[in-house]
Amino acid sequence: MSVTTSRPLVSISALNKYFGDNHVLRDIDFAVDSGEVVCVIGPSGSGKSTLLRCVNLLERPQSGTVLVRGEDLTDPDCDIDAARRHIGMVFQQFNLFPHHSALDNCALALMTVLGKKRPDAEHIARANLERVGLADKVDAYPAKLSGGQQQRVAIARALSMDPALMLFDEPTSALDPELVGEVLAVMRRLADEGMTMIVVTHEIAFAREVADRVVFMDQGAIVEQDKPARLLSEPKEPRTRDFLKRVLKPTEAG
Amino acid sequence: MKRQQALSPRRRAQRWRVLQYAVLIVVLAGAAFVADWQTIGHTFFDPTLIWHTIVHGLWRALWNTLAYSAGGFVIGLTAGTLLALMRLSDIAPYRWLATIYIEFFRGLPALVVFMAFSLLPLAFPGLTMPWPPYGTVWAALGIVGSAYMAETIRAGVQAVPRGQVEAARSLGMTAGQAMRKIALPQAFRIMIPPLTNELIMLIKDSSLVFIVGLSAANFDLTKFGRAAANTNVNITPLVVAGLGYLVITLPLSILVRRMEASAARAR
Ligand SMILES: Nc1ncnc2c1ncn2[C@@H]1O[C@H](COP(=O)(O)OP(=O)(O)O)[C@@H](O)[C@H]1O
Ligand SMILES: [Mg+2]
Numbered sequence: 001m002s003v004t005t006s007r008p009l010v011s012i013s014a015l016n017k018y019f020g021d022n023h024v025l026r027d028i029d030f031a032v033d034s035g036e037v038v039c040v041i042g043p044s045g046s047g048k049s050t051l052l053r054c055v056n057l058l059e060r061p062q063s064g065t066v067l068v069r070g071e072d073l074t075d076p077d078c079d080i081d082a083a084r085r086h087i088g089m090v091f092q093q094f095n096l097f098p099h100h101s102a103l104d105n106c107a108l109a110l111m112t113v114l115g116k117k118r119p120d121a122e123h124i125a126r127a128n129l130e131r132v133g134l135a136d137k138v139d140a141y142p143a144k145l146s147g148g149q150q151q152r153v154a155i156a157r158a159l160s161m162d163p164a165l166m167l168f169d170e171p172t173s174a175l176d177p178e179l180v181g182e183v184l185a186v187m188r189r190l191a192d193e194g195m196t197m198i199v200v201t202h203e204i205a206f207a208r209e210v211a212d213r214v215v216f217m218d219q220g221a222i223v224e225q226d227k228p229a230r231l232l233s234e235p236k237e238p239r240t241r242d243f244l245k246r247v248l249k250p251t252e253a254g
Numbered sequence: 255m256k257r258q259q260a261l262s263p264r265r266r267a268q269r270w271r272v273l274q275y276a277v278l279i280v281v282l283a284g285a286a287f288v289a290d291w292q293t294i295g296h297t298f299f300d301p302t303l304i305w306h307t308i309v310h311g312l313w314r315a316l317w318n319t320l321a322y323s324a325g326g327f328v329i330g331l332t333a334g335t336l337l338a339l340m341r342l343s344d345i346a347p348y349r350w351l352a353t354i355y356i357e358f359f360r361g362l363p364a365l366v367v368f369m370a371f372s373l374l375p376l377a378f379p380g381l382t383m384p385w386p387p388y389g390t391v392w393a394a395l396g397i398v399g400s401a402y403m404a405e406t407i408r409a410g411v412q413a414v415p416r417g418q419v420e421a422a423r424s425l426g427m428t429a430g431q432a433m434r435k436i437a438l439p440q441a442f443r444i445m446i447p448p449l450t451n452e453l454i455m456l457i458k459d460s461s462l463v464f465i466v467g468l469s470a471a472n473f474d475l476t477k478f479g480r481a482a483a484n485t486n487v488n489i490t491p492l493v494v495a496g497l498g499y500l501v502i503t504l505p506l507s508i509l510v511r512r513m514e515a516s517a518a519r520a521r
Contacts, residue, residue: 056424085426095421099439109425112435154421161425 007070009034009165009196010055015064017050017220024050025061026220032165037197039207039228042217043243048200051217052167055198056087069164085113088158092170094150096142102129102153103138106160113161128156132186148179152186159190166190168199204247208232216240296488303490307482314471315478316498322460322474323502325388326395327453333396334403339433341408352404359401368394368465390466399456406448410441443517450510454503475499
């Protein structure tokens with residue numbers, strides 16, 4: 001599935017992020033190739049969200065470089081707004097715009113950011129809502145949609161910008177269990193279509209089936225990373241093993 | 255004591271309600287008994303004067319009050335938004351300037367602001383406000399209103415969840431676009447009730463326009479009522495003018511309640 005390119009789509013090196021005295025990311029080196037699907041797992045507070053948010057510079061690291069499509073986003077002269085057009089992001093809490101319909105949630109940035117005319121923007125928005133199976137919900141406001149539908153609108157909103165890369169921060173963690181499947185199905189299809197994806201998730205089954213690579217993070221560092229079959233079945237590091245045991249058999253924790 | 259403890263909560267609530275009604279009735283009856291109904295009739299509610307007031311200038315005065323407060327509100331809202339954005343700015347001097355302005359004009363009685371504005375031509379002989387007397391009134395009411403509205407708007411913007419702006423920025427919107435398209439529209443929805451309060455306060459503060467000096471055609475409700483009360487040596491015109499404020503504020507309350515309901519539906 002992966003497209004071979006001379007250099008990775010995302011390339012992070014020597015990344016350090018502090019919140020006050022809290023050293024949240026410690027010298028992270030991390031790269032993602034075009035077309036690759038990388039799942040990031042790890043305990044709560046290990047820095048997964050922060051790492052993801054450094055990829056589109058929602059968090060500014062204190063040191064290190066973040067190259068996306070060959071452009072250094074940490075360069076003070078980088079046009080970060082232009083760079084973010086190519087990086088879609090999906091949040092745990094959806095963050096849909098409550099005062100806009102599903103269609104306008106998807107069309108808004110096409111008009112304000114890309115300067116498209118409303119009919120063109122709506123055409124693209126409609127196509128992307130169809131892509132996530134919500135053709136019949138274009139006029140609905142977020143409050144009228146289930147959590148699963150809201151998250152699919154959020155995915156369609158990000159896809160409408162035609163990004164080169166999609167970031168997912170625990171996209172199913174805020175959902176009722178019976179709604180998780182529909183969102184994962186959309187993400188799986190996206191992966192099959194060749195989208196480059198970085199997915200922070202606790203859905204180990206999804207990671208096992210869909211990811212090209214799984215990254216295990218703990219205490220602000222990448223502990224190990226490998227193909228899902230290897231990392232999830234026979235983890236090398238004790239910390240990885242402990243974490244997987246707790247996630248896969250939560251009732252036996254102790 | 256024993257008997258009261260034996261009462262069920264429902265019975266106790268019932269007694270409490272009966273007591274409340276009893277107090278109300280006693281107060282109303284007392285007031286009715288003490289009042290001099292005849293004097294009230296002919297100095298507060300003289301029927302011929304009511305009619306006379308309504309046909310001779312009430313509508314004009316009502317319109318003026320409306321025009322003064324609406325203009326003041328628009329200027330106050332615009333300046334208030336600007337001040338709120340300054341208070342939220344990354345640039346410290348902007349924050350300081352806005353804070354000083356807000357604290358200064360919030361603390362000052364509206365009366366003093368009006369007096370300062372009526373003296374402005376003395377201090378700056380060349381200075382004339384456009385569309386007299388509207389320019390002066392709008393500016394004075396706008397300044398008074400903006401100081402209050404700035405704090406309301408700032409609080410409204412800060413009440414919009416951070417994820418909203420993050421979502422907008424992650425789509426490539428600039429900070430300004432995210433503010434205009436995402437944060438402010440939601441902030442204004444949150445602010446409908448407090449902004450209504452400020453509009454109603456402005457409508458009432460517009461009764462201070464007499465300070466800038468008005469010709470009869472530009473009288474607002476209060477000034478008009480007072481003038482007519484003086485000429486007729488009777489309070490009735492002032493009562494009618496007072497009720498004129500309700501003609502403005504009651505439909506406003508209904509309209510705003512509708513807006514709130516439809517905003518709630520869209521959420
Ligand atoms: N905005 C913030 N301000 C201060 N501390 C933060 C902030 N965001 C995250 N942190 C801290 O950074 C650490 C990593 O958080 P996060 O990246 O959210 O972890 P994860 O997503 O793996 O649960 C935690 O200790 C968290 O408390
Ligand atoms: Mg997280």
